[in-house]
Each structure stands twice: as C-alpha cells, then as structure tokens.
Amino acid sequence: MEQKELIKLLNSLSLDEKIGQLVQLNGNFFDSNEKVATGPIAKIGIDKEKIPLTGSILNTMGAKELKKLQDKYLEKNEKKIPMLFMADILNGFKTIFPIPLGLGCSFDPELVKKTAQIAAKEAAVSGIHVTFSPMVDMARDARWGRVMETYSEDNLLNCAYAKAMVEGYQGDHDPDSTISACVKHYAGYGAPIAGRDYNTVELSERTLREFYLPSYKAAVDAGCDLVMASFNTIDGIPVTANERLLKEILRDEWGFDGVVISDHSAVKELVPHGFAKDEKEAAKLAIEAGLDIDMMTATYSNYLAKLVEEGKLDIKYIDEAVMRVLELKNKLGLFENPYRGGNEEAEKKYIMCDEFREFAREVVTKTCVLLKNDSILPLNKNNKIAIVGPYATSKDVCGMWSINVDSDSAVTLYDGLKKKFENLVASKGATVIDDSSLFESFNRYTPIDNVIDDNKEELLQKAIDTAKDAEIIIVAIGEHPQQSGEGGSRGDITIAPSQIKLLKEMRKLNKPIVTLVFSGRPLALNEVANNSDALLQCWFPGTEAGDGIADIICGDVNPSGRLSMTFPHSVGQCPIYYNEFSTGRPAKTSKHSRRFTSRYIDIPNEPTYCFGYGLTYSEFKYSEVELDKQVLTPDSKIKASVVVENTSERQGVETVQLYIRDLFGSVVRPVKELKGVQKIILQPHEAKKVEFEISEEMLKFIRKDMHFDSEAGDFEVFIGKDSNTENKANFELKK
Numbered sequence: 001m002e003q004k005e006l007i008k009l010l011n012s013l014s015l016d017e018k019i020g021q022l023v024q025l026n027g028n029f030f031d032s033n034e035k036v037a038t039g040p041i042a043k044i045g046i047d048k049e050k051i052p053l054t055g056s057i058l059n060t061m062g063a064k065e066l067k068k069l070q071d072k073y074l075e076k077n078e079k080k081i082p083m084l085f086m087a088d089i090l091n092g093f094k095t096i097f098p099i100p101l102g103l104g105c106s107f108d109p110e111l112v113k114k115t116a117q118i119a120a121k122e123a124a125v126s127g128i129h130v131t132f133s134p135m136v137d138m139a140r141d142a143r144w145g146r147v148m149e150t151y152s153e154d155n156l157l158n159c160a161y162a163k164a165m166v167e168g169y170q171g172d173h174d175p176d177s178t179i180s181a182c183v184k185h186y187a188g189y190g191a192p193i194a195g196r197d198y199n200t201v202e203l204s205e206r207t208l209r210e211f212y213l214p215s216y217k218a219a220v221d222a223g224c225d226l227v228m229a230s231f232n233t234i235d236g237i238p239v240t241a242n243e244r245l246l247k248e249i250l251r252d253e254w255g256f257d258g259v260v261i262s263d264h265s266a267v268k269e270l271v272p273h274g275f276a277k278d279e280k281e282a283a284k285l286a287i288e289a290g291l292d293i294d295m296m297t298a299t300y301s302n303y304l305a306k307l308v309e310e311g312k313l314d315i316k317y318i319d320e321a322v323m324r325v326l327e328l329k330n331k332l333g334l335f336e337n338p339y340r341g342g343n344e345e346a347e348k349k350y351i352m353c354d355e356f357r358e359f360a361r362e363v364v365t366k367t368c369v370l371l372k373n374d375s376i377l378p379l380n381k382n383n384k385i386a387i388v389g390p391y392a393t394s395k396d397v398c399g400m401w402s403i404n405v406d407s408d409s410a411v412t413l414y415d416g417l418k419k420k421f422e423n424l425v426a427s428k429g430a431t432v433i434d435d436s437s438l439f440e441s442f443n444r445y446t447p448i449d450n451v452i453d454d455n456k457e458e459l460l461q462k463a464i465d466t467a468k469d470a471e472i473i474i475v476a477i478g479e480h481p482q483q484s485g486e487g488g489s490r491g492d493i494t495i496a497p498s499q500i501k502l503l504k505e506m507r508k509l510n511k512p513i514v515t516l517v518f519s520g521r522p523l524a525l526n527e528v529a530n531n532s533d534a535l536l537q538c539w540f541p542g543t544e545a546g547d548g549i550a551d552i553i554c555g556d557v558n559p560s561g562r563l564s565m566t567f568p569h570s571v572g573q574c575p576i577y578y579n580e581f582s583t584g585r586p587a588k589t590s591k592h593s594r595r596f597t598s599r600y601i602d603i604p605n606e607p608t609y610c611f612g613y614g615l616t617y618s619e620f621k622y623s624e625v626e627l628d629k630q631v632l633t634p635d636s637k638i639k640a641s642v643v644v645e646n647t648s649e650r651q652g653v654e655t656v657q658l659y660i661r662d663l664f665g666s667v668v669r670p671v672k673e674l675k676g677v678q679k680i681i682l683q684p685h686e687a688k689k690v691e692f693e694i695s696e697e698m699l700k701f702i703r704k705d706m707h708f709d710s711e712a713g714d715f716e717v718f719i720g721k722d723s724n725t726e727n728k729a730n731f732e733l734k735k
C-alpha cells in the first residue's frame, strides 16, 4: 500500500479503531468458548466489544491456527486491517539452538546469524510476523536469571550479535522466510540492583551510554523493525514512559522510526512503580512518551479515548503511534497477504528438517565450553561408561524460553552418547532441585524432570551401584531450566546439594570423572571442578543436546567455545566482569598494605573462569606481541601481530583475542577492552601469523565532556587466548 493510502486509512479510522491498533492481547481472548469472558477478559478488565479491534496478538502460532484467527478477525474488522502475530523466539522456533548466552560463547556472529535465519524460516511458515528478539541486555550479574537470554558481558560481542540476529531474522523481508525483529529490553534492564529481576536500575549517563546502550543501537542500526521498552526505571523514570529514552535518544539521536512496544503489562505497572497515580494517567504518560503498543493490559483500550474526549490528550500522539503500526503491517505486506508466510505444506517441509537439526548439532559443539581437562577427554569409544545425574536422560534441555517446542523432540545425553559408546549405562542419581517449594515460583515446567523423588537415598544408591563397574563416569548436573530466565533471579549460584553429593559419591569410586553442567547462567563451580577430571559447560543446548555433546566427548569434534560471560568464584563477587576499572587501590599492584586494597578478606578477587576462557583438545602457543609502529595518529593504523602455534597432535580452532587498555583518561578506563577476535584453524604443529589493525576509532569512548572521542595518551595492547592474557606491547596515540 502506498503511503498516501495508509494516511487515508488512518484518517478513516474511528478513535476506538485507532486505539485498537495499539493494543496487544494473547490468543486466549479470541477463543470462541464462553470462558473467555470470565477468564482473560475479566482478568485484565478490557471491554469485550473492543476485542475485535485488537491490532496484534502474541504467542499464538501455527499456519492453520493463525489463518483461522486472521480470517475470523478480518470478517469482523470493518476496515480490514490485518492483525500482527508476534512471538517469543529467542534461540530457535521449533529447532531449538543453545540458549543465547551459549550462542555468545561461539564468538562467531555468522554462526549465530544462521540460527536466526533458521528460526525465521520456521516461524514465517508457521504464520508468525514478529519475534521478541534479539535480547541484547548487558549481562554482568549472574544472579539475574535473564543473563541466559543475552549473549555477553562485552559490547564488541553484543553489538556484533545484535546485528547478526536482526539481519538473520529480517533478511530482505521475504514473506516466506523472514520475520521482523524486536530488540529488547531497551534499556539497561540487565543492571537491576542486587541482580533481582524487575528491580531498580541506577546508571550514570556515561555508564548507560558507554556500556548499556550500544547493543540496542547496533540492532537499530541493523534496521530492527521494533523495540521493546524495558520494565525498569532509568534515572527514576520507568522506560515504558521515559520520553528521554523513547524519543530523544531512540528516535531523535538514533533515527529509529519503527514501533515501540511495551513489555508484558508494563503500561499498567506505571501505577505500582509509583509513577502514575492511576491507569488513566499511566495511559497518558506512556503514549506521550512514545510507547506505541500496550502489551496485555487494557490501559490504552480503557482510557485513551476518554483522555482525548476530555481534552487531556492530543490525538496526534495516537495518530503517530497508529501510523507506525500501520507502516509495519504494510512493510510486512499484510494488506496484500494477511497470512504472509503461513503455509501448512511449508511447515511440514521445513519445521525441524534434517538440515536444520544438523546445523543445530554443529552449534552445540561450538558453544559448549571446555573448562577443565586433566588429559581425560576425549574418551575412547571402547570405554565402559556410566552416566549419572538428572541430565543423564532428561529432555528438558532447551531452556526457559523454549515455549514453542515439543520437549520430546530433544536428543538426551544418553541417546547421543549411546550412538558413540557401546558400553554405556545410565542412572539419574539425584533430582535437579531439592526443594519442591521452588515449583511455586515456576510458572511453566515440563513434567519430565520435575518429579521430586522422595527416595533420594535410593536414587543415589542406584547410581553408585550402576557406576561402580564403569571405567569412566560422566556426571550430568546443573540448574533446573526454570531457575534462570525471566523471574529466575537467584541469591545462590551453586548447584543443588543433592547433585553435589552425587558427584562426591562418584568421586569416592576413584574413577575418572567427566562433569557436564547444564545451566542458564554462570554458576560457582569450584567444588564441581575440584571433584572432576574434566568439566564441560553445556548451557541448555537445545534440540540436539545429546548428539552435539557426544560429538565432543568422543572427540569427533574439538571444542572451541569461549566464555562470553565471567564465571564468578561465588555469588559475593556479583556483578563481576572483565572490563572493570582499576580503582585507586588495585589489589595486585597497590603500594598499600594488602589489608587496605580493593579485595575481599574471605574470597579471591579473581573469578573461577574469566571472560574469553575455554580449552580445546589442542595446545596453542603465542609469540610476543609485535607492533609495526609505536605511535598512532588519527589518520594512521598500527598493525599488531602474534604468531600462534598449535603445539599438539590435534587440529584445532583458536579464538585469538585482542584487548586494549587506555592507561589514563579524562574519565577512568577499563583495565582491558576486547577490540578484536579472530578464529583460526591450525593443523598439528602449524604456526600462523595473526594480525590486527588498531585505529584511533577503536580508542573512542565517552569522555568527561560526554563527547564520544579518543584522547591522546599511552595504551597497552594485549593479544592472547582470554582476558587474563598479559602478552602485551605499548603504543602512544598522538592527536
């Protein structure tokens, strides 16, 4: 439809029809049964007559189901404006990939982009138009359960992944294989005080701009069609009604012209925030701040018309928002084809097809991170193996947001290992959580693994009996999927005691132990590592969990994952991240007595596993850093290089990382910042020169004067295998 026709359509709409376009409900409101009236309608208090005007629906899917819904809706919709269908698709739609924090460990945006392309294809043929993804909130605090949904604690990676995901989902907007992306949760949602979900966020303007905004901007710059406002406040103002965030920065500074949608119920939550006196004021504050779509409350539906009729709201705010929604529907081609890519035949052809599953298996092997290996992995296929633990035979390996998946479709660890190792026995040994009261906090769980077996001792004894004749023991333990994700904040980031007890009982059998950890966050793994000969972080690996992990365990694939988020020694260190500031009393270099330096008296400062860390079955040696010049100017570049040698007998992938430190500035600067990554394949005993270019552009930051620019001065450049590297050289920037 031409723009002028859209304007004509807008002008033809009644006030109620306009407001309907700004309301999003879930599919329950469109069920034909009479329970709807006493159920969802009563629950959010929307006027039943307004429901046929609804502009979009969330989390209903399926080509047949959505076509039926669209047909029924259009029948009643006088102006024939099709509904938008949106859904939470974070790490795959039906073919589930590792959770985003696992994807972040690939250090491979192109690989991650392909996961988005596959998710988009499966979703498009299922009739979905928009995904509430990518989630690119900065992840620095392992207590916050939603770190599982984002990619990294580092912005070079987060920005690269944001771009990759948006391009992967949206491509060329082909209706049969792409969907619109909705970047979230704008902004700063990843910094809740105390790591408690939905809690207050306190960030200085500089910290917000330097560390928390770049990944959303990367998504906007990549052409993201929607932005989701976050639940939290910024500077005391909920983002849902924060004009500075939603208009001044997002639209005026960044040039975003798409749709802004609230998070679930967030418009109404302006009242409990203490920002709106009542829902009527909440509606006014949100629409005037630039919040277009009200997700799953009746606030806009019940109050916007009244505000206009009482002369308390200029209708231009509604018209602007409605126009953006109509433009999005037009961009998706819905006026010409309201079903877009929905196609039952295509669903049968593409959903979880072999090609997609094979790729998902490859992604598992590239996102698991080998944290310890005392020459035990890979295992020999003739080994007599016992696999114990709640994840030995569990299908619940897709993570908290895999709401669209048939959990039976996942390959269990046992299923995967059985194809590689003839002599394999399994026993559960322990339940995944000890405390059944946790279930009250789980709003969604799979029945497979949530039986809290009363007979814990019997479970344990069976595992001991199973494992005592094995040569090697694999212990598969971790968090319950619902212990991370939304609302999954934890004050204790260790694995449940009964699983630790299982591990220690296995240790007493004096056999080599390979421990596999399934989790949605970095856990405190010291005790696990101390009782294991090898340790592999598996995240929640998705549909191909068992096959992908088995490929690593038997050595068919050499692991290459690197941690994209720091693993704390214990929860007391949180938030902890590699690119911290030095402080005036750095524990390692301060001249003060140890007592009076920045440190704990009861735990180390250092994390258990640092950002960028990961082992492979190969060994790599680095030469010293060489620079082709020691002085950089704005119009020149420095070439920094190392020679990396594979000193092992095994081909492997090394993830070479370049970090830079600005030694002093008009504001303090991080002790290291990742500025480059190169993944190289080296044959046994092969050596390769790896070269990075350093430009003045890479040295820019938000200075004391709030300008984004560089400052002349002294710098260190590091090239190594992780953020702990001290392999460095010095250079100076002259301006």
Ligand code: GLC
Binding pocket: 058, 088, 132, 184, 263, 264, 486
């Ligand atoms: C939730 C989440 C958001 C999700 C939305 C729709 O509350 O915060 O990430 O996309 O609601 O399910």
